Amino acid sequence: MKTPRFHSVSPFLGVEDLPAALTFYCDQLGFALAWEWGSPPELAAVCRDEVELTLATRSDAKPGGISRLYLHIDAVDHYHAQLQAKGVAITVAIADRPYGMRDFSITDPAGNVLCFGQALPQPTDVAGAT
Numbered sequence: 001m002k003t004p005r006f007h008s009v010s011p012f013l014g015v016e017d018l019p020a021a022l023t024f025y026c027d028q029l030g031f032a033l034a035w036e037w038g039s040p041p042e043l044a045a046v047c048r049d050e051v052e053l054t055l056a057t058r059s060d061a062k063p064g065g066i067s068r069l070y071l072h073i074d075a076v077d078h079y080h081a082q083l084q085a086k087g088v089a090i091t092v093a094i095a096d097r098p099y100g101m102r103d104f105s106i107t108d109p110a111g112n113v114l115c116f117g118q119a120l121p122q123p124t125d126v127a128g129a130t
Helices: 018-028 076-085
Strands: 012-015 032-037 043-048 051-057 068-072 090-096 101-107 113-119
Touching (some): 018 032, 076 090, 076 113
Parallel strands (some): 012 051, 068 113
Antiparallel strands (some): 101 113
């Protein structure tokens, strides 16, 4: 029997203003528009590398309310600097965390929280080395 393998996740984020959300994700965060659905669009997806986020008008997003995402990335300091240069408000400052990540958070125009993090190097156990 073959074991299922998960390849990726594409979360849905509720937004009030889809065009404004697309502008934020594409122009400020560096994502690319993958597709739009509806006339006028009610759903759209943005992609960056292996990550796809689906943005849905709030009336279509059930249940309502904000979402929180944790995105594992490389070069977190560089991406943080890019967002600061574009004027994106950083809601949680970048720092090394006790849970082994270096991360920071932003909030999108609809109130969804995105945390971007990179694993910290783990100390090696030199006590047992000869």
